[in-house]
Amino acid sequence: MEPDFTALSAQAADDLDGLGAFARPWLRRAFEAVPRHAFIPDTVWVEDGGGYRAFGRTDDPRRWAALAYDPRDGLVTQVDDGRTLAGGIGTLPTCSISAPNAVLNMLAEAELRTSGTVLEIGTGTGYNAALIAQRVGGDRLVTVEIDEALHAGARAALTAAGCEDVTAVHADGEAGHPPRAPYDRVLSTAAVLAVPYAWVEQTRTGGLILTPYRTAFCSHGLARLTVEDGRASGRFAGAMTFMTVRGQRPRSPIGDLFTDETWRQARESAPDGGPDHLALTDPHAAFAIGLRLPGVAHWEQGDGHWWCGPDSWAYATGESVYQWGPRDLYDETRAAADWWRDKGRPSLFDFGLTVTEGGQTVWLGDPGCPLL
Structure with missing residues (x-):
């Protein structure tokens, strides 16, 4: 029997509302309008004894559907950059559809405006792009994906979901997408150890860069940077763990x-x-x-x-x-x-980051107080 995706989506929306995930009214409307399951491949990967094994939608349709609409957990949709196929054991998750709670919290931080233009780095499944398109319109969104197979799958899912006007590009997102610059928002769905200066160059003055950030030591962080005078600067806005862009994997x-x-x-x-x-x-x-x-x-x-x-x-x-x-x-x-x-046990939110053409500097409390 086909799962009742409408009921699952409604229950997930209520759960997310209880978690405070709909910080902006448009987020609930977008979540209810975009069928999350339509952006999840039939085969996903679940952790099993230190590795990842393929789990097919046809293996257990109800479990697959429940995983798709779990408000707190994401799903791994690719391992080992696609080299490991169903039947093998994957070691490195390389694409996922992030937990709805994390996705919505990050979009709330982005403060998307209906008149704004957006560059998304890391199309992945296309789900995040579909949510963004609900806010700004597909014609004002460019999404970039480095993996050719993921790019093709996301573009097909976006078209099927009525988002055919989204510009989906197969390229290395660290370089951004200059032809449509400048953007009001640059949003990355993959973590960086160093924010590419190309993103700063392609963000409009007063615009925002929002990206997961990590160090080799610690995998969680979310940088929210405002661009002014050729530099981007701001505090860390959250503790989110995302996969790392391919060119910067530790x-x-x-x-x-x-x-x-x-x-x-x-x-x-x-x-x-x-x-x-x-x-x-x-x-x-x-x-x-x-x-x-x-x-x-x-x-x-x-x-x-x-x-x-x-x-x-x-x-x-x-x-x-x-x-x-x-x-x-x-x-x-x-x-x-x-x-x-x-230093008084400062929280993650007390630290900040400044990015210039010459590199990046982390600081505590104020940009004038660099750590190193």
């Missing part, structure tokens, strides 16, 4: 740096307070530490913690710390955590 060199030889050479010491002292479980602390230690990745494995930078690594358990390379990454993390405490 690539850890741990596989090259960590060897039997470097393990034998590692400097061993006592943890002196243990990982808890590093405040790694506090999302605001993790965000601040990531800003203080650019290029340094951190992850947990079992009961231990790993760090890796371009030329150094560290590993810590409750009993010992091992560090190798010219940098002591465990000690640097501890110093960054102490800095965060000394």
